[in-house]
Amino acid sequence: MGRPRSYSREAVVEKAMGVFWQNGYKATSISDVVRETGLNTASMYKEFGDKEGLFSAALDHYRDHVIGPRYRILIDNPNLEGVEMFLRNVFLGAAKSEYKGCLMMNHLAQKHVISPEAAEQVGAFCAEVESLVEAALRNAQAEGDIGPDKDTAQLASFVVFCVHGTVLYGRHDEKKHVIPNFYDMIMREIRE
Template sequence: MARSKEFDIDHVLGKAMAIFWQQGYEKTSMQDLVTGMGIHKRSMYDTFGDKHTLFMKAMERYAEQVASRMEGRVADAPSAKAAIRLLLEATVYRQKEDPYGCLLVNTAVELSNHDPEAKDKVNFAFEGTERLLERLVRQGQASGEITSHLAAADLAAFLHNTFVGLRVLVKTLDKDSDKLQSIIDTTLAML
């Protein structure tokens, strides 16, 4: 007779995500995961597979949460430009809540050169963000608040680059929020 799980899979996956987010993939040991998740090693392997598979699942969960949060932020924005500002400013001000930066950006820096699956997961999530930005740019171009001299896809790529850059800078410029705000203001002025 098979035993039923004695833990909430979603809950322990959230714990694993937090551990990877704080420590990175390479620095996270199996013992860190077992201890932090509060489950037995055998249960972890039976439920999630190996460390890499668990990490991929944690990244998927993180990407889904971020995408949902971004969609929620822009849903009630009064304009496309205001929505873009909300996204950029949230990147800066979420640092207080997420002191480890962005798991996707951290993974891109740590693993993309030698882990094709991690690279693909990061790129998939980044493409989703870029599609959201392109949708907002198109709305702004249609209303006349964003220049139509450049293709919406090109502006979205530019904005995404700014977005990722802010996610990196926010980890090092935590005391210089004026500089981060200036980057946001300049980016929006260029639109």
């Protein structure tokens, strides 16, 4: 009952995410978001509470709709083959994308610019993806696909760092062509 809302929450979050991704938290104003989403200020605040609430929703959306799907293949194939497919996808996809960096990683160096809660979200995200990779690597080790002497935790850190950091460096536009080659380097690091 009551007047029906004229917006879709998901569409709004999707667009807001784009603005935060492009500008960073602090450099994004509510006006920017309002302009981009078409949603008015009052509804914005009613729906998300405040700017931080909106950012938090954007982070969740990023996890669930941008990064999450890319890790799907690793969840379905928690082994060396999964790692391989995952990395191949990531580095081929990244080469075509806009190189805005990883929304989460971009805010890793700005932990005290965002709220403690958002920092927590970012930290949890890093831990989560790293443990996904490590689980796959541990299985690979158990199956004898990688050496028993390999430090899977360290390798997982390395992989996540490369995956979520390379794209950032890729923003330096003329270096785009280098990105896909990271795939070979990383796999060699895991295998040999």
